[in-house]
Amino acid sequence: xxxxxxxxxxxxxxxxxxxxxxxxxxxxxxxxxxxxxxxxxxxxxxxxxxxxxxxxxxxxxxxxxxxxxxxxxxxxxxxxxxxxxxxxxxxxxxxxxxxxxx
Numbered sequence: 549x550x551x552x553x554x555x556x557x558x559x560x561x562x563x564x565x566x567x568x569x570x571x572x573x574x575x576x577x578x579x580x581x582x583x584x585x586x587x588x589x590x591x592x593x594x595x596x597x598x599x600x601x602x603x604x605x606x607x608x609x610x611x612x613x614x615x616x617x618x619x620x621x622x623x624x625x626x627x628x629x630x631x632x633x634x635x636x637x638x639x640x641x642x643x644x645x646x647x648x649x650x
Contacts, residue, residue: 558603561611567604576612577640579603584616584638593619593639601640609648614640 558579559567571579590596596617
């Protein structure tokens, strides 16, 4: 369901059908990127392990399927003072949409 501010809620669906995590975004890709940043990061984008992310849009029977991966990079030199060391970057690629029979 869409909130008054336009944001939608997506539940990260596990293999057993449970949804232990929820992510909010205007678009499913925003929620998928947030979920991908929680993956175990690889040393570089090319070497990162890719995992399937299944996000169910709350209030609907739509299941958005993404391939997600994360990697570590050095923090930018011109970043804020509190941002130092390494940061986790992430990317996703949409694989499709399924409709649940629930």
